[in-house]
Amino acid sequence: MTIxxxxxxxxxxxxxxxxxxxQMHYKSVDRSFNMExxxxxxxxxxxxxxxxxxxxxxxxxxxxxNFDRIAGLSGNIWMSPPFEQKVIEDRGDxxxxxxxxxxxxxxxxxxxxxxxxxxxxxxxxxxDWKRCKEERFRLDDPARIVDVEALKAxxxxxxxxxxCQVDLGEPEAVQIVCGAPNHKQGDLVVxxxxxxxxxxxxxxxxxQIRGQASAGMMCS
Numbered sequence: 001m002t003i004x005x006x007x008x009x010x011x012x013x014x015x016x017x018x019x020x021x022x023q024m025h026y027k028s029v030d031r032s033f034n035m036e037x038x039x040x041x042x043x044x045x046x047x048x049x050x051x052x053x054x055x056x057x058x059x060x061x062x063x064x065x066n067f068d069r070i071a072g073l074s075g076n077i078w079m080s081p082p083f084e085q086k087v088i089e090d091r092g093d094x095x096x097x098x099x100x101x102x103x104x105x106x107x108x109x110x111x112x113x114x115x116x117x118x119x120x121x122x123x124x125x126x127x128d129w130k131r132c133k134e135e136r137f138r139l140d141d142p143a144r145i146v147d148v149e150a151l152k153a154x155x156x157x158x159x160x161x162x163x164c165q166v167d168l169g170e171p172e173a174v175q176i177v178c179g180a181p182n183h184k185q186g187d188l189v190v191x192x193x194x195x196x197x198x199x200x201x202x203x204x205x206x207x208q209i210r211g212q213a214s215a216g217m218m219c220s
Contacts, residue, residue, distance in 0.1 A: 003055065003195045005066040010034055016068040016190040017219060034068045036061065038169070040113040059168045059193060069190040069219065075146035079136040083122065102132075146185055163212060166191060177214035190219040 012019065013030045020033045038058050044050050055064050062069070082100035089096040093109050102122025108114055123129045138144075164183070165173040168191065176191070183189065193216045196204045206215050 003060045003063040003193075004053070005195075005197075006049075006053070006064055007066055009066045010068075015219065016070070017188075019068065020070060020188070020190070033070075035070055036065070036067055042113060057170055059170050063193050063195050069192060069196075070188070075186070076141075076144045079132075080138070080141050080143045081136065164218065166216075166218065168193075174215045175213055176216050176218055177209040177212050178218045180218065183218065192217045192219055 010031060014022070016033070019029050019031070022029050023033050036058075039061060044056050044061075050056075050061065050064075053064060055061050079101065083098060083102035085098060085100055087095050087097050088104060090109070091106070094106050095109050096104055096106055096119065098104055099116075103118050104120035105116035105118045107116050123132055162178050162183075164176050164178050166176050166189070167173050174191075192198060192204045194204050194206045196216075198204065204217055206213070208214070
């Protein structure tokens with residue numbers, strides 16, 4: 001389903017990428033970068049505004065509200081390996097769990113999304129931090145090596161095109177065929193998703209480019 005924005009884009013004289021970069025470096029901008037950090041999963045099944053307009057995830061919500069576009073690529077930069085996630089204790093309608101950061105938290109047993117009530121940290125003493133760094137923040141951990149070729153594979157049928165796996169904050173990365181030569185793994189880029197209308201009344205659609213699926217456009 002194509003998401004139709006509920007409002008016009010905020011007026012501006014900069015591209016979304018230029019605005020974001022300048023704002024993050026404390027430089028003057030035409031206006032504040034408009035973005036949303038996310039919604040509870042229940043919002044997509046309970047809010048009439050989302051349900052009536054086919055909005056089912058954060059990416060579609062960004063399109064619906066016509067926020068400035070933001071996306072990025074990343075590698076394994078946090079704890080590796082993470083702590084084993086497990087249930088420590090049942091307490092009626094709640095559970096005490098250990099999450100991947102080793103934190104103990106009280107959460108609702110029915111699984112509805114909420115801010116966890118954290119009750120105990122994984123690092124309490126300097127020795128705890130030392131051990132955690134040695135075990136889970138090794139710079140030479142093979143799992144931290146980013147397979148750039150897997151993220152940015154050369155398009156099989158065109159020398160100037162590449163296949164990019166773009167993290168839009170959704171469960172799975174989105175594949176976009178890109179013709180620009182000036183992007184690399186780890187870049188923070190502006191992405192126009194299917195349904196976005198660009199200057200000149202050009203609407204972005206899901207497409208096949210030389211046999212490869214492309215779900216949007218990375219904007220330079």
